[in-house]
Amino acid sequence: MNTLVVNLTRFGDLLQTQPVVCGLAARGERVGLVCLENFVQATALLSDLSHASGIPGARFLADLDRSWPHALAGCLDYADKVRREFAPDRVINLTPSLPARLLARALSGGAVQGFGLDDFGFGAYSTPWAAFLEATSRHRGSSPFNLVDLFRKAAHLDDDRPSFRLKDPEPAALEALRALLAELGAPPGASPVGLQLGASAAMRQWPVESFASLARHLLDRHGLFPVLLGSGGEQALAEAFAASGVPHASLVGRTGLAELAAAVRLMRLVVSNDTGTMHLAAGLGVPVLAVFLATAQPWDTGPYLPGACCVEPDMECHPCPFGHQCPIGWACREKVRPEVLAACVDGWMERGVWPELPGRGVRLWESVVQPDGFMGLRSLSGHGSGERAVWIGVQRLAWRRFLDGLPPAFEGHEADALTEEFRAGLRTTLEQASALLELLAQQARVLLAAPRPAxxxxxxxxxxxxxxLFSADQRLCALAHLWLHLSQDEGQDIARFAAFADSVSQLVRALRDLLASRP
Structure with a gap:
């Protein structure tokens, strides 16, 4: 079977498609990928991929400015070309945007797995996991699952041991990078540490001064030679680092994606913001120390690598929602101090494990594979019993079973660490929802017997x-999205809708009972 995967997202998200590709290939399927044209080179890093095609989005937009019929013809010609070259038997779309859904439908000629469209042009989901992926991409703090695991489930993959291992660079590419680093001043035999200074937005960038302070410590104490990584657009950051006077080699703007992969593979450690470079290091098995600021958080976009270390500021407002205008000047960027990361690396270099560091103004996590096969986080700073982490744990248990079509199964103690204030506020919403769901079930039964307009x-x-009600509580935003879209999917059949509403009712009652007040 030929399975075509559509992923029209950025570099890091594209790399995180690797476990989907591997999972499909393990079934004996031939796997193709459609991505944005400017990232098509990145597909050479993916294992088990048989075909790749880059969609020329810039050209389509230019055509649209001239003539929409011409632009439409170009899109259809592109879809025909992909079908001729790969002949997909099935299309899996992992991008929820309307253009991606339209493209996937054009490529498939029919039903699409993941994110699709129905016959009337409305969004459709082949699995509740796809709807959940869309919900959590819109609401920060609502996702308890790593994006890699959500991709896998949206693609209908249930393998317990997913493989996130990118292709190793060719030996010749590694030798070329070693020669380039020597030319740029790296001492012979030095252990390099990669520093990714940039990020997708300035608010998500750890200050260059902090990177420089950390680099000085790593060089002086451990002999780790700093190597700057990044694209040409981050040259100003590299120049600011150079002004610190810390000895280093800069590969900023000097590498394409293949060369970047070779450079990352040579690193003893990569210190990065939440970036594609971080995911590249994780996929190559290179140790990662990552900083998550502003809207970035490790629960959903952290490195899919057991033993990676993730740092985020211990601030009530973190992570902030998308589009947020910070009233305190992105203070989270300064909250993560370089001496904390230095202490992390000290412990890792000297004892081979990331150290426990409570009381340092940060939330420190280590990536671990959970018993259910999903990636999770283990606290290294004493935040594992905090309200945020406990609520995320409750959500993981609740959503994993609900989205798999299973009834809730709490043991009863999972929410014990939550404050009564937190529990009471959420419990009130859940009690109201339970009553409304019971009323809705009664109304559905009456409608089945007498479908009158009133x-x-x-x-x-x-x-x-x-x-x-669900939308008004930020802790239930994901449920609001699922209720809106999945109940509409079932709305053409009252009996099916009633079954879906009953599953939601079971979830709501289970959460309400779990959050009951304690004597």
């Missing part, structure tokens, strides 16, 4: 009240 109007009013 009864349907009452039914829709209750449905809307439930969506508004």
């Amino acid at each position: 009864l349907r109007a009452k039914f829709m009013t209750t449905w809307q009240r439930l969506h508004a």
Whole structure:
């Protein structure tokens, strides 16, 4: 079978498609990939990939400015070309945007797995996991799962041992990078440490001064020679680092994606913001120390590498929502101090493990594979019993079973560490939701017996009240999105809708009971 995967996202997300490609290939399928044209070179880093095609988005936009029929013809010609070259038997779309859904439908000629469209042009989901992936991409703090695991589940993969291992660079490429580093002043035989100064936005960048302070410490104490990584657009950051006077070699703007992979593979350690370079290091098995600032958090976009270390500021406002205008000047960037990262590396270099560091103003996590096969985080700073981590743990248990179509199965102690204030506020919402769901079930039974317009109007009013109730509580935003989209999917059949509403009711009641007040 030929399976075509569509992923029209950025570099790091594209690399995180690797476990999907490997999982499909392990079934004996021939796997192709459609990505943005400017990232098509990155597909050479993916293992088990038989075909890759880059969509010329810039050309389509230029055509659209001239003539929309011409632009549409270009899109259809592109879809025809991909079908001729790869002949997909199945299309899996991992990008929830409308253009990606339209492209996937054009490529498949019919049903699409992951994110699709129905016959009327409305969004459709082949699995609740796809709807959940879309929900958590919109609401920060609502995702308890790593993006890699969400990709796998959206692609209908249930393998317990996913493989996130990119292709190793060719020996010739590694030798060429060694020669380049020597030319740039790296001492012979030095152990290099890669520093990725940039990020997708300035607010997500750890200050250059902090990188320089850390680099000085690593060079003086451990002999780790700093190597700057990044694209040509980050040259100003490299120049600011150079002004610190710390000896280093800069590869910023000197590497394509293949050369960047070779450079990363040579590193003893990569210190990075939440970037594609971080995911590249994880996929190559290179140790990672990553900093997550502003909207970035390690629970969903952290490195998919057991033993990676993730640092985020211990601030009530972190992570902030997308589009947030920070009233305190992105203070999180200064909250993560270089001496904390220095202490992390000291412990790792001297004892081979990341150290426990409580009380340093940060939340420190180590990536670990959980018993269910999903990637999780283990606290190294005493935050594992904190309210945020406990609630994420509750969500992991709740969503994993709900999205797999299984009833809730709490043991009863999972929320014990939550404060009564937290529990009471959420419990009130859940109690109201439970009552509305019971009312909705009664109305559905009446509608089945007598589908009159007046009864349907009452039914829709209750449905809307439930969506508004879920939407009003930030802790239930993901449930609001699922309720909106999945209940609409089932809405053509009242019996199917009633079954879906019953599964939501079971989840709501289980969470309500779990959060019951304790004597």
